[in-house]
Amino acid sequence: MQDSSPAAETPKPSRIQRRNRKRILDAALEVFSQYGFRGATLDQIASEAGLSKPNILYYFSGKEEIHVTLLNALMDTWLDPLREIDPEGEPLEELLQYVHRKLEMSREFPRESRLFANEIIHGAPRMGPDLETVLKPLLEQSAVMIDGWVAEGRIAPVDPRHLIFSIWATTQHYADFEAQVQVLMEGHDVHEGASAYLETLYRRLLTP
Amino acid sequence: MQDSSPAAETPKPSRIQRRNRKRILDAALEVFSQYGFRGATLDQIASEAGLSKPNILYYFSGKEEIHVTLLNALMDTWLDPLREIDPEGEPLEELLQYVHRKLEMSREFPRESRLFANEIIHGAPRMGPDLETVLKPLLEQSAVMIDGWVAEGRIAPVDPRHLIFSIWATTQHYADFEAQVQVLMEGHDVHEGASAYLETLYRRLLTP
């Protein structure tokens, strides 16, 4: 798949290519996550990236492709914490670690979280296939693992899918609804409190 | 405030006024919740409402006003379940009932939930004041109540604000991320499972 064949499609990304594509994607993440796909304009992205609009269209075939590129790149890193759960580990600790990793991602990458949330809220028009082919198998696999832990009596009985949904919901909430949380918790250390609360929540739920 | 004064601003909404304003708001809810504020077009709303675009602008001064009207109307009903918690009731049951009411709202009014989510994700540009003046006092009041229950030992110790956040997050997730949940749970009765799961989750968390 590495070219060398005559009609290879991807010759080789030059240094400038890599630098500018990255700039564009960084800018697009900022703008898309803040204004949504339709709310964002190429001019905004261009300005944020420090490039001209036609120049941006030199690197990407259109607004759509930038967005799709972002979503695809995101999907993988977004699911990493779930993949990192060790089936051989101590169940309760593994799951709590997963919660904390997800919460940490919300703090470190709120823009990515909002980009994702936006896409899903609008019916996932550009991610339908990925949900089916990437997310679903991973969820099923995780569900089986958790069911196994339940069957062995190592954690209290729970529906594994809804458990995962609730972990997603409670952790991403702090990124996606940051504007609201900010207003309601001004002064408090939000993530400190969230971390302690979620630890308690899932420990009480899952302790056999 | 009921007019009768000479320079009264609101003469009286005619039958046609009421009917058409309702049609427009219904249509706008549908369109805004699906495409977001900037993603929605007046033509879409007009078409959905069965009216012409200029006719819509006869009833509302602009796209913005329609959106704001929706958000304001929504805010109240959205917070009703929280207001309905009875400080004199049995704490655990009151809170569980709150969870179920919120979940029920997610099922019955997913469009409203998404409209709200959209607004917050984008930084609440049209709701900032309301969050401060309506939501925050209500949250504080509820927090005091819950803290009281904790102090009396009637529920297990929890941070009341994060508890409420997690209830919002876990219940609204089923509306806001419906597209994702749908794909991942095809075949299953989602709300049946969610209801049972959340019952378990918060019962285990809160039981003293």
Next chain:
DNA sequence: TGGCTTTTTTACCATTTGGTCAAGTTACGA
């Protein structure tokens, strides 16, 4: 029915916006 008000529509407008194109300009290997 006649006359007034309310409602609706037809025809436009100005701006925004995604995208194109051809003419530069720059980088880089021979």
Next chain:
DNA sequence: TCGTAACTTGACCAAATGGTAAAAAAGCCA
């Protein structure tokens, strides 16, 4: 250093979109 390929830009477009104006139509009431 020179030529070619890679990159950048200014000038444009066509379509979409929020919004307006004025005339036409529909209600409504005496």
